[in-house]
Amino acid sequence: MRKRVHEIMGLPPEFHEDGAPEYTPLPDEFNRFSPASAEEVGASSRLRKMMLLLAAAGLSVLGFLSPVKGKTAEAAQEPIPAAAAPAFATATPSKTAIIASTPAPEQEPDAEVMFYVTSSVFHGQVRLTSPERTVAVRVQIRFGSIPDPALTYVFTPEDIAAGEYILESFDYSEFYLSHQEAFEAETGNIVPCLEVTLTYRDEQGQEQTLIRRENPQPEDWVNLSYDAPDEDMSWFFDSSYPDCFVARVYDSAQEAISFTMDPAQELRYGDVFVSISVDGRVLVTEEAYLEVSEQTYTSEGGPLTLRTFMYVIPRPADFPEHGRAHFTVIQHLVHYDTTLSRQWDYTY
Numbered sequence: 001m002r003k004r005v006h007e008i009m010g011l012p013p014e015f016h017e018d019g020a021p022e023y024t025p026l027p028d029e030f031n032r033f034s035p036a037s038a039e040e041v042g043a044s045s046r047l048r049k050m051m052l053l054l055a056a057a058g059l060s061v062l063g064f065l066s067p068v069k070g071k072t073a074e075a076a077q078e079p080i081p082a083a084a085a086p087a088f089a090t091a092t093p094s095k096t097a098i099i100a101s102t103p104a105p106e107q108e109p110d111a112e113v114m115f116y117v118t119s120s121v122f123h124g125q126v127r128l129t130s131p132e133r134t135v136a137v138r139v140q141i142r143f144g145s146i147p148d149p150a151l152t153y154v155f156t157p158e159d160i161a162a163g164e165y166i167l168e169s170f171d172y173s174e175f176y177l178s179h180q181e182a183f184e185a186e187t188g189n190i191v192p193c194l195e196v197t198l199t200y201r202d203e204q205g206q207e208q209t210l211i212r213r214e215n216p217q218p219e220d221w222v223n224l225s226y227d228a229p230d231e232d233m234s235w236f237f238d239s240s241y242p243d244c245f246v247a248r249v250y251d252s253a254q255e256a257i258s259f260t261m262d263p264a265q266e267l268r269y270g271d272v273f274v275s276i277s278v279d280g281r282v283l284v285t286e287e288a289y290l291e292v293s294e295q296t297y298t299s300e301g302g303p304l305t306l307r308t309f310m311y312v313i314p315r316p317a318d319f320p321e322h323g324r325a326h327f328t329v330i331q332h333l334v335h336y337d338t339t340l341s342r343q344w345d346y347t348y
Contacts, residue, residue, distance in 0.1 A: 001121045004110045079222075108208075109133045109200035114336050115193075119223040124167035124194050124214075125338075131163040135207060136199040139165060143172075143193075150175040167194075191215060206211040217335035220257070223271055224327050226315075226348035238308070239291075244312040245283070247274050247329070249294075251306040254334065259290060259311040267332040267339060274311065275328040278320050288313045320347060 057319055095100060109130035128134050137155035150172050159165050176183055196212045227233050229243040258271045267273060276283040294307040325348060330341045
């Protein structure tokens with residue numbers, strides 16, 4: 001049954017942590033319920049295989065097959081500049097003048113919705129523009145015409161006061177298993193939709209309701225690990241860089257990704273910041289370099305080119321050969337003007 005689920009849904013098989021103990025623990029390559037701060041755990045299979053399965057499943061509508069830059073699908077991949085200070089012309093009136101200003105009408109309350117997928121795990125965020133006028137908020141994840149929602153969350157009064165809700169991670173494997181017949185009865189592409197129902201008070205105090213829906217946007221998953229000098233990991237990573245820390249992004253639709261270890265550098269859409277420290281000492285080197293490999297596939301929509309980015313960070317001679325490193329990865333999302341920050345400990 002599980003094999004059938006993975007074949008239909010395009011989900012990568014999970015790596016079992018109780019594998020052969022002689023291997024170094026593998027990284028959480030597929031982001032299976034990875035918390036914001038946690039030890040990386042293992043996973044197997046190839047993202048390339050998963051991307052082809054997703055393409056075969058018809059998920060190209062999500063943007064997997066074409067890079068989309070910017071805050072939305074229409075926005076360009078450019079940093080948002082600070083607004084220039086407005087210039088005011090001054091004049092001395094010949095007589096006292098009364099200048100009447102008409103305030104702009106107050107914008108009705110709304111919900112800003114983000115919904116994106118890294119590997120097979122979905123993440124979301126809902127931000128309220130006017131919490132003080134918000135009465136109720138319901139968040140649901142729905143699939144096609146299947147009547148049952150895969151997830152339902154109702155804002156608490158504390159959520160409304162805070163003005164946001166964050167969906168850390170969501171995997172729909174269990175929902176699929178319990179609704180398999182309904183999924184197989186669906187026609188066309190079956191993609192999840194994050195639906196937000198907002199009830200608010202208008203300027204007259206009357207309750208109004210609006211619905212916002214967002215389809216998931218594909219985002220890269222950044223893996224950071226260490227290639228031991230006495231162990232060839234090319235069988236798993238397709239590459240091996242002995243005695244180096246390596247940040248890898250597999251099968252990305254982006255044409256280029258900028259990596260940095262400088263915390264002061266501005267991150268543009270799709271850029272990645274990497275930090276490695278042991279016992280409070282931050283790894284600093286000018287020897288880091290980027291390698292890129294690409295593979296072109298044949299798909300229904302034409303040739304499909306995916307790239308794997310490998311940001312290689314050689315371990316300096318005076319940096320601990322072994323230890324418990326603290327990793328920090330911050331990436332500016334491709335489709336939204338926000339950053340995703342992750343921290344975890346890694347024994348190497």
